[in-house]
Amino acid sequence: MSKRKSDASEKEHFASRPPQIRKMAQPTATTIIQLTPQEERLKSLLLEVARHVNETQEGRDPVILRWAGGWVRDKLLGIQSHDIDTAINVMTGAHFSAEIVALCKIPEMVEKHNVTETDIGNLHKIAANPEKSKHLETTTIKLFDFDVDFVNLRKETYSEDSRNPQVEFGTAEEDALRRDATVNALFYNLNTGKVEDFTGGLADMDNKLIKTPLDPFQTFMDDPLRVLRLVRFASRLQFTIDPNAEKVMGDSKVMQALRLKISRERVGVEVEKMLKGDHPRDALERINTLGLYHTVFTDPGKADAPKPDISNWRTVYECLDRLREARTPGSIYDVLVHTKEAAYFSWVMAAVVPWSPFVNSSQKPGKQPPPYATLAAREGIKAPNKVCDVITGAERHRPDIMALKNAVCAKEPYINERDRFGMAIRHWEARGGQWRLQVLSAFLVEAWQVLDVTTKDTDKERDFLKGWQLFLDHLQEIDVMEAPMLKRLIDGRQLAKELGIKPGPWMTRALEVCVAWQLRNPEATDPVGAVEEVRSKAKDLEIELPVPEKIRLSGD
The missing domain is CATH 1.10.110.30 (Hydrophobic Seed Protein)
Incomplete structure (x- = not known):
């Protein structure tokens, strides 16, 4: 990186620009930001370090510090922020951060700024990575409970034949002009205590x-x-x-x-x-x-993937938002979304609903290919494995979820069979996790299929919501919401002992029979009935029970 114009030469730099651009670029310096006592401590320390650098490194332009971007924007909006980007005019962030650490080891500095061991954290360098559009090294340090990033003012020059810009030291104006939005291009000058606006960001904030x-x-x-x-x-x-x-x-x-x-x-x-x-x-x-x-929501590695129809996608996220806004104890959203993580998962699932009609038929020996909805989340936005697992489970279990929901709405004779519903919920949870979100996904897909927010058919929407509320209320009534957490009365080792046989491949299915029996007999505390249930189904479970002694003697 080469050094360019410093703040000391900015006036000369402005004068050299065309009048129409010069008018836009002149910084506004009338807005004042009221700092908190902790922010004042941080400002005082940084200015002290800057003064030390200026005194010990003669022959160079003086260090001028600015807090930049999001912190300035949020302060003007009355939002407290603990992440502060500090822009430096004539030296790198790593160099200035090293000066902070060195000076904070001097007893006089420690006493003057009341610095304790917990006030100064370790330096963390985040290397430049042009391949991921991170073009400059950043140094981060914990100071007075703030996460402070240090980086030099810079100018980025792009060329048509390169995806990565040439990065140079720049002026505050050039640094502001390279930013994504004018409201993120504001500076708070620590030396003057005023906001600098080179791009019209203050007016855009007002508007x-x-x-x-x-x-x-x-x-x-x-x-x-x-x-x-x-x-x-x-x-x-x-x-x-x-x-x-x-x-x-x-x-x-x-x-x-x-x-x-x-x-x-x-x-x-x-x-x-x-x-x-x-x-x-x-x-x-x-x-x-x-x-x-x-x-955004696609698998960029699959050029031959189908293109989902998003003409009614608005219905999905509108419906989810209405559920959230109308949340009351026992409501659909209240029952299905319990945590902040689940709330985030729910929006990812809403985003990939348009992929739900497509079946991924690509063949891989011994492994079922992930649904297209999962690929859109996993490859399109690199969603965490946990949310991808839930999406996969939701896609594969949706037919079963819909069958049980429709059965409740139709008042089928078997809807009070706790084992039928409880074992289904346990299955959903075991294969995908967060079964409640899998149910929410089925809800969103059906909303996408049968509703249209543009028609404002309130009767149809009311009946739709009523059906899902009825389903969830029924799960509550038959007490199967916590079925995945049900503790078995008997484990595999005990079951094998009771049956008088060795453990084997039969055990998993046999234990499921025991759990189903428990769901039918919620008051039971003795597993004897479950064991007898397994005995009665030994043939279906492919269990070879020992022949009773009397039968062996008569056979002899």
């Missing part, structure tokens, strides 16, 4: 507008991940995306660049943040309306 500092098309082609970052910030902040940016976010060239230029891990990080945020429905709505679905 609740997400806008790129430079031409949107070029911004997205330089780094296509910015498309998803703008979606995330717009949904998180409840801002509107600039219409000029919206026009090109779904452009075929931009989408192709997103597929080829950005790792799926980074795509997944952005989507995960969206779906774990406060407005996941809005994030999916923007992905839908901007035409991003087939680029």
Whole structure:
């Protein structure tokens, strides 16, 4: 990396720019941010380190520190943040961080800033990784309970024949112009105590507008991940995306660049943040309306994969959002979604519902291929294994789930058979996990199939919800919700001993017979009845029971 203009030469740099650009770029320095006492401590320490560097390293431009991006935005919105990006004008983040650690070992500095052993954490360097669009090394250190990243101001220059930019030291303006959105391009100058705005970010904050500092098309082609970052910030902040940016976010060239230029891990990080945020429905709505679905939720490695119909996808995430908003004790959402993790899983499942009609027929010896919905989550957004397992289970168990739900709605004569329902739930849990979310997936798929939010058929929607509520209420009534947690009255070793035979392949099925018997006899505390149940089904279970003594004698 080569050194470029310093902050000391910024006035000269502005003067050299065309008048129309110079007018836009002059920083606004009238906005004041009120710091908390802990932030004041951090600011004081960093300025002390900067003064020390300036005094000991003569012949160079003075160090100027700025807090950048998200922390500034959130402070202006009244949101407290413990992650602070610190931009440095004339030295690398690693160099400045090393100065902090060294000075905090000096007794005078420790006493002056009241630094304790727990106030200063270890340095962590995150290496540059151009192949994953991380173009500069970052150094992170824990300071006064803040996670502080240090990096130098930089300029990024992209060329058509390279996916990776040339990165140089830059001015604050150049650093602001390379960012994804104007609201993320604000600086808090620690030396002046004021906000600097080189891109119109303060006005866009007032107008609740997400806008790129430079031409949107070029911004997205330089780094296509910015498309998803703008979606995330717009949904998180409840801002509107600039219409000029919206026009090109779904452009075929931009989408192709997103597929080829950005790792799926980074795509997944952005989507995960969206779906774990406060407005996941809005994030999916923007992905839908901007035409991003087939680029995000897909398996990029399967060019021959089918293309799902998303014309009614809106019904899915709208329905899930309504469930969440209408949550009451015992309601569908309350019964099926118990944790923050489950809430995130539910939105991933909503995202891949359009893949549910397709059957993956690719053949691999000895192994059933994963459903297309699983591949869309696993390969498209690199979803965690746990959520992929749930999606796989939901896809494979949906026929059984629907059969039991429809039976309850139709009041079939067998719906009070606890073993039928309890053993099904145990099966779902054992093969996929989180059976409640598998049921939610079946709910979402049926909503996608039978409802249409654009028609506003409230009677049809009410009957649909009533059927699922009836099903879940019935599971509660027959007390099978905790069936996977049912403790067996007898284990395999004990069962083999009671039967007088050695353990073998028969054991798994025999123990299931015992559990089914327990579900039919919830008050039982003695497993004798379960053992007799296994004896009675010995032939079906392929168990060779010992011949009783009297029968052997008479046979002789």
